[in-house]
Amino acid sequence: MKKSEPTPTLDVDVDAIYKALANPVRREILACLREPKVHFADQExxxxxxxxxxxxxxxxxxxxxxxxxxLAALQKAGLVTSKRVGQWVFFKRNEPVIEAFLALVSKQL
Known part of the structure; x- marks a missing residue:
């Protein structure tokens, strides 16, 4: 029987995430980025x-x-990633970090 390899864990800065989520505008941005087709359908x-x-x-x-x-605070906390395309910067939710954070919080509280 082959020994399974441990699942890699993400380095999640829980305190930085709590600090980022303390602001309602940042929570709103994250919520909207969850469903970009709904909230940003007009993007060309x-x-x-x-x-x-x-x-x-x-x-x-x-x-x-x-x-x-x-956005910089969300990115610093690891909750979003950015990608430059030409003169524009695009942002996405960093789902692996969000999921890891939620799992940690679920275990701790």
């Missing part, structure tokens, strides 16, 4: 890259610099 470029930062700005009805700071 394919959603496979993620959601363009400009579309997130418009959805939040906040200034570009404010939304940029929120």
């Amino acid at each position: 470029l394919p959603l496979e890259h993620g959601v363009c930062a400009g579309r997130i700005d418009a959805h939040c009805e906040l200034s570009q610099s404010t939304v940029s700071a929120h």
